[in-house]
Amino acid sequence: MNGRANSETAAAKKVDAQMTHEITGNRLLKKSWHMLFYKEVLRFRRVSFQTVAAPVIMALLYLLIFSHALGKVSVFGDRVSYTAFLVPGLIMMSVLQNAFANTSSSLIQSKMAGNMIFFLLAPITPWGFFLAYVLAGVLRGVVVGFGVWLAALYFAPELWRPVSPGWVIAFGFLGGAILAMLGVIAGLWSEKFDQLATFQNFIIMPMTFLSGVFYSVHSLPDFWFKASHLNPFFYMIDGFRYGFFGESDVSPWLNLTFVGIVCVVLTWGTWALIARGWKLRI
DSSP states (O other), X not given: OHHHHHHHHHHHHHHHHHHHHHHHHOTTOOSHHHHHHHHHHHHHHHTHIIIIIHHHHHHHHHHHHHHHHSTTOOBGGGTBOHHHHHHHHHHHHHHHHHHHHXXXXXXXXXXXXXXXXXXXXXXXXXXXXXXXXXXXXXXXHHHHHHHHHHHHTTTOGGGGSOSOHHHHHHHHHHHHHHHHHHHHHHHHHOSSHHHHHHHIIIIIHXXXXXXXXXXXXXXXXXXXXXXXXXXXXXXXXHHHHHHHHSOOSSXXXXXXXXXXXXXXXXXXXXXXXXXXXTTOOO
């Protein structure tokens, strides 16, 4: 057991050394927060099979199972097949979950490993710290979402050209940013992985699955139909889906307004917590 632990530690140190060499040797990194951002990108790129390929495969499994089981479900007055309807929801779900996972796991690992102090000593402003983590989370979410879209074209080739690409980009970025900020908050709040898992299992996952990923909210009973309109994830996914079909359960402008307000509030709140240094060290 000791030999295995020593070998894993040595491997981790080797990866850290390689990352440090790449970061310090990159002349394009003009500011200190650029280096932190690059470090976060390298972090998920080094294990891309777990951070990118695995979520894509999981989304395809959802697509295969639900499209087979519910393939005859009517959506948008039969103007859209259920398989095609399902794809944007799965793309957005992948973006949201991976943006959250990237920031939350990185922060809790840095806190538990005790190396957060090195970031705090570096000349990085609270805004720089905020941008580095959130943009890296958005990037991972977008990369995974793009992979899901490419793989899903085999099942729904008509989605190769969204009706309104601007809406797709807007909601993809805003949704990823919101979940990345929630990941920062969860990572700051958590002192161990059990607490982080609680945040993810009892807040992120239920809100994601109850947001219309697999169904239109108009098919829900009245109580759940009204309750879904209190879920910000619903507006992200509904607006994202509108970009593909030009069809949505509510107005895309209402979706954009709601998501934009949530994004602004979380931006201020997350930055304020970082500026205060709230629970940045265990």
